[in-house]
Structures are given as structure tokens and as C-alpha cells.
Amino acid sequence: MRQIDLEKIRKDTPGVGTSAHLLACGSALMPQCVVNAIVEHTQLEAQIGGYEAHAKEVDKLDRVYHSVARHLGAKTTEIALMENATVAWCHAFYALPLKLGSRILTCEAEYAANYVAFLQRAKRDNLTIDVIPSDASGALDLDALQTMMDEDVGLIAITWIPTNGGLVNPAADVGKIANAHGVPYLLDACQAAGQKRIDVAELGCDFLSATGRKFLRGPRGTGFLYVKESWLSSLEPAMIDHFGAPWVARDHYELREDARRFETWENSYALRAGLGVAMDYADQIGIDLIENRVTLLADKARTLLSDLPTVNLKDLGQDKCGIVSFSIADKDPRQIVQQMAKSGFAIGASQASSTRLDSERRNLPTMLRIAPHYYNSEDEIERAVARLGKLL
Ligand SMILES: Cc1ncc(COP(=O)(O)O)c(C=O)c1O
Structure with a gap:
């Protein structure tokens, strides 16, 4: 299968390098065009x-x-x-x-x-x-x-x-x-x-x-x-x-x-x-290539996050998409988002009331979200999770 030209894509994206933006489910980085x-x-x-x-x-x-x-x-x-x-x-x-x-x-x-x-x-x-x-x-x-x-x-x-x-x-x-x-x-x-x-x-x-x-x-x-x-x-x-x-x-x-x-x-x-x-x-670029890469990066984030002791992954379903949701025991998610931002990582939180039925059924707190896009590098995911690990 054709590969994504990550170097070109990152060059096309002025926000790359400003921070590691990992919140495409919020509002992703626009390409320069x-x-x-x-x-x-x-x-x-x-x-x-x-x-x-x-x-x-x-x-x-x-x-x-x-x-x-x-x-x-x-x-x-x-x-x-x-x-x-x-x-x-x-x-x-x-x-x-x-x-x-x-x-x-x-x-x-x-x-x-x-x-x-x-x-x-x-x-x-x-x-x-x-x-x-x-x-x-x-x-x-x-x-x-x-x-x-x-x-x-x-x-x-x-x-x-x-x-x-x-x-x-x-x-x-x-x-x-x-x-x-x-x-x-x-x-x-x-x-x-x-x-x-x-x-x-x-x-x-x-x-x-x-x-x-x-x-x-x-x-x-x-x-x-x-x-x-x-x-x-x-x-x-x-x-x-x-x-x-x-x-x-x-x-x-x-x-x-x-x-x-x-x-x-x-x-x-x-x-x-x-x-x-x-x-x-x-x-x-091709939507199938995009989907493959988004899934790969999100799965990588899930795997790395699952190694952190107090992190609880919350994603449902058999085949998962590019949104990775999790909570951290005894931590205020809003504070984590701010601390990550200070370290150059844009991640987000999802309030229970955005999806009230699911939140009530699963007794979900406000959750943290990481949503990589195809322009993110593997390295950005690794560094973001490593940084999170230091905040636990
Ligand atoms: C699943 C879903 N539907 C609808 C919306 C609403 O989109 P908009 O803010 O563009 O109206 C959102 C926004 O986060 C969403 O996640």
C-alpha cells in the first residue's frame, strides 16, 4: 500500500513544531493551503x-x-x-x-x-x-x-x-x-x-x-x-x-x-x-491512508498509556478510531490538560455531559482525550505519553 509522505505533510502544516497537537477531535491543525x-x-x-x-x-x-x-x-x-x-x-x-x-x-x-x-x-x-x-x-x-x-x-x-x-x-x-x-x-x-x-x-x-x-x-x-x-x-x-x-x-x-x-x-x-x-x-492524500495512519497512531497511544500505572483507558468497541479516552486516578483532568499544554502538548478533556447517557451508564468522570492525526509523528506520541507519565 502507498505510504503517507509524512515529511511533506508536516511541511505543509504550519502548526507542526509549535506544539505537538494531539486533539484532532477538537479542532485539528489546518494545512497551509x-x-x-x-x-x-x-x-x-x-x-x-x-x-x-x-x-x-x-x-x-x-x-x-x-x-x-x-x-x-x-x-x-x-x-x-x-x-x-x-x-x-x-x-x-x-x-x-x-x-x-x-x-x-x-x-x-x-x-x-x-x-x-x-x-x-x-x-x-x-x-x-x-x-x-x-x-x-x-x-x-x-x-x-x-x-x-x-x-x-x-x-x-x-x-x-x-x-x-x-x-x-x-x-x-x-x-x-x-x-x-x-x-x-x-x-x-x-x-x-x-x-x-x-x-x-x-x-x-x-x-x-x-x-x-x-x-x-x-x-x-x-x-x-x-x-x-x-x-x-x-x-x-x-x-x-x-x-x-x-x-x-x-x-x-x-x-x-x-x-x-x-x-x-x-x-x-x-x-x-x-x-x-x-x-x-x-x-x-487518500482517506484510506489517512484512516490507517490515524488508527496506527491512536493504537500506539493506547498501548503506551496502558503501561502507565494509574491510567484507565475508556475506549469502547472492537475496532477503535483515532480518539483515545482515558482517566487518571486522583488527578484533575483540567489540570493535566494545562500541565501538558505548558510542556508543549495539546490534549483535551471531554465532559461527562457531552455524552450523558454513556457517562451515566459507565459512571464516567470528565475524561482526557488524545486524538492524533496523520501529521503527528510516532515520536510526538511517545513524548506525550512519557510526559503524562511524569505527571502521575
Ligand atoms: C459527535 C459530535 N457531534 C456533533 C458535534 C458538534 O459539532 P459542531 O461543534 O461543529 O456543531 C460534535 C462536536 O464536538 C461531536 O463530537
């Missing part, structure tokens, strides 16, 4: 004006939809660009017609932002939220999901990779079950995008949301929503403006035919340009 795209568009706005810059670069900016679509195996008309993953997810969720009394099925690792939206709609539309139990490995239990399916299920909405650890839920198998029952399937791919291959046909999802800033290495303030074509004719966004729904007569608006009906008129075109370049950059 992404920064350039953002700065160039901003410069153009400064020189000729924002509207004029958009008009001048409209073809290039339109190609961002192609970049996102190609990365997902989708059509450009199925993509809406958003300012983050939560807004993308909410646009799909709040647009979905759910009959009074219907059931939402979700997973134990569901992200806080999604779950509070479930709670709001459950209250408003008299819905039930049913949590699919996990199997012995900690992943969503497919057999349990099968037995939970009935005619009242209005939506399956799960997180593919949770914010709080290495678990990878069987997103494509869930898609098969959802499709077999004709139930809409909304997939949170926020932590998967940029570290795993995404093929919406294979996943069988109707909607998929993700962010730009994490493993995709795009800028903060970017995200996107995939909406399967067959939904577009029937889905009325919960919130519209005259971009997604042009005002065509005094008493009438007409929704756009593509997924951009979920967008609004004003946007950061500089950040969008950066997002497009980030996705092209990932695709040039």
Missing part, C-alpha cells in the same frame, strides 16, 4: 469588496459543493454548506415530519446537542426517545435495534463516532435496518469525517452532518449537511430565508430544488473556500 485559501479570499474582499469578491470567485466557490459531494459519494445538489455540524444536523432534524407519538431511536453515545433537540421535539410533538442498548463491546447493538423496530419508529438518529472516545458504531448496518423498514436515518458523522471513508450510499443514510474543523482539517465555523435526493422534494426547512426560498410573489415563496434550501443568504465565503481546499487535500 487551507489558510491560504481563506486569506486570499479575505484579501480579495478587502481589495474589491465582499460582494465583488464573491462575484469574481463564484465558480471557485461553487466547486466547494463538488469537493464535499465527491468526498461523500453524493451529488452536488444533495449538499448544503453550514457554519457547523450542529446547525447542519438541526436543519435535517427539525425539518423532518414526525407524527405525534412516534419514536426516535438513538444510541447510548449520542452527542449532547442532538439529544437536547430530541428532548425539545419530544416535549413539543409528544414523541418518545428510545435508546438502543449497546452490545458487550460497547457499540450499538444491532440485534436490539432489530427488535425495537415497529411502525411507530419515525426516525433513527445516531452518532457514528462519539465525541468521548474510540468507539465506532456500525453506521452502515444501522442504515440497512433503517432502509429495510423505510425509516429515515440521520447520521452524525462529525468525528468520522476526515478520519473514515464516507460513502452515503454504503451508509444508507438519508441525512448526514459533519464539521470542517476536526479530522477534515478545515477552518472553524464550517460544516455541511447531506440530504438524500429523494427527500428534497418533500422536506420543508424549519427556518427559511429568501436564498433557500426565493420570494417569487407577494404571498408566495418557492423552495430551491437542491439541498441549498437549508442555507441562508449570508455566509463566510473565505471559510467555505478553506473547507473546499481541506476536502481536496484529504482526498489527494
Whole structure:
């Protein structure tokens, strides 16, 4: 298999060498080409004006939809660009017609932002939220999901990779079950995008949301929503403006035919340009190579951490991803993060309330997270764990 050109990749990444950044699950280091795209568009706005810059670069900016679509195996008309993953997810969720009394099925690792939206709609539309139990490995239990399916299920909405650890839920198998029952399937791919291959046909999802800033290495303030074509004719966004729904007569608006009906008129075109370049950059390297290297580095971190006496690894699932979660007995995780930062290592913490169901079930404290990306070196992992060892 082709190898990753680590030397070139590290040269492309201005943040390499500043600190050992090991938090791609938070917000990864952008490559210089992404920064350039953002700065160039901003410069153009400064020189000729924002509207004029958009008009001048409209073809290039339109190609961002192609970049996102190609990365997902989708059509450009199925993509809406958003300012983050939560807004993308909410646009799909709040647009979905759910009959009074219907059931939402979700997973134990569901992200806080999604779950509070479930709670709001459950209250408003008299819905039930049913949590699919996990199997012995900690992943969503497919057999349990099968037995939970009935005619009242209005939506399956799960997180593919949770914010709080290495678990990878069987997103494509869930898609098969959802499709077999004709139930809409909304997939949170926020932590998967940029570290795993995404093929919406294979996943069988109707909607998929993700962010730009994490493993995709795009800028903060970017995200996107995939909406399967067959939904577009029937889905009325919960919130519209005259971009997604042009005002065509005094008493009438007409929704756009593509997924951009979920967008609004004003946007950061500089950040969008950066997002497009980030996705092209990932695709040039190759997502399978990226996934292999991320897994290798994360496994290395797990192995080294498991040798430290008071460290408890917390990752669930059989095949683990690039997020390594752990706690340290008798240590305040926030203090550890600060001490590591002082020593030149960016790691993070995940609060129990970000994934409350899982945290309560496993009685989890605030956990520490290390999430290497392919630009990290083996040496950075070794040094980070060695430093942690000195803080115990
Ligand atoms: C699994 C998961 N879903 C959704 C989000 C929300 O993403 P954003 O902050 O871009 O809205 C996050 C952010 O950490 C996440 O980890």
C-alpha cells in the first residue's frame, strides 16, 4: 500500500513544531493551503469588496459543493454548506415530519446537542426517545435495534463516532435496518469525517452532518449537511430565508430544488473556500491512508498509556478510531490538560455531559482525550505519553 509522505505533510502544516497537537477531535491543525485559501479570499474582499469578491470567485466557490459531494459519494445538489455540524444536523432534524407519538431511536453515545433537540421535539410533538442498548463491546447493538423496530419508529438518529472516545458504531448496518423498514436515518458523522471513508450510499443514510474543523482539517465555523435526493422534494426547512426560498410573489415563496434550501443568504465565503481546499487535500492524500495512519497512531497511544500505572483507558468497541479516552486516578483532568499544554502538548478533556447517557451508564468522570492525526509523528506520541507519565 502507498505510504503517507509524512515529511511533506508536516511541511505543509504550519502548526507542526509549535506544539505537538494531539486533539484532532477538537479542532485539528489546518494545512497551509487551507489558510491560504481563506486569506486570499479575505484579501480579495478587502481589495474589491465582499460582494465583488464573491462575484469574481463564484465558480471557485461553487466547486466547494463538488469537493464535499465527491468526498461523500453524493451529488452536488444533495449538499448544503453550514457554519457547523450542529446547525447542519438541526436543519435535517427539525425539518423532518414526525407524527405525534412516534419514536426516535438513538444510541447510548449520542452527542449532547442532538439529544437536547430530541428532548425539545419530544416535549413539543409528544414523541418518545428510545435508546438502543449497546452490545458487550460497547457499540450499538444491532440485534436490539432489530427488535425495537415497529411502525411507530419515525426516525433513527445516531452518532457514528462519539465525541468521548474510540468507539465506532456500525453506521452502515444501522442504515440497512433503517432502509429495510423505510425509516429515515440521520447520521452524525462529525468525528468520522476526515478520519473514515464516507460513502452515503454504503451508509444508507438519508441525512448526514459533519464539521470542517476536526479530522477534515478545515477552518472553524464550517460544516455541511447531506440530504438524500429523494427527500428534497418533500422536506420543508424549519427556518427559511429568501436564498433557500426565493420570494417569487407577494404571498408566495418557492423552495430551491437542491439541498441549498437549508442555507441562508449570508455566509463566510473565505471559510467555505478553506473547507473546499481541506476536502481536496484529504482526498489527494487518500482517506484510506489517512484512516490507517490515524488508527496506527491512536493504537500506539493506547498501548503506551496502558503501561502507565494509574491510567484507565475508556475506549469502547472492537475496532477503535483515532480518539483515545482515558482517566487518571486522583488527578484533575483540567489540570493535566494545562500541565501538558505548558510542556508543549495539546490534549483535551471531554465532559461527562457531552455524552450523558454513556457517562451515566459507565459512571464516567470528565475524561482526557488524545486524538492524533496523520501529521503527528510516532515520536510526538511517545513524548506525550512519557510526559503524562511524569505527571502521575
Ligand atoms: C459527535 C459530535 N457531534 C456533533 C458535534 C458538534 O459539532 P459542531 O461543534 O461543529 O456543531 C460534535 C462536536 O464536538 C461531536 O463530537
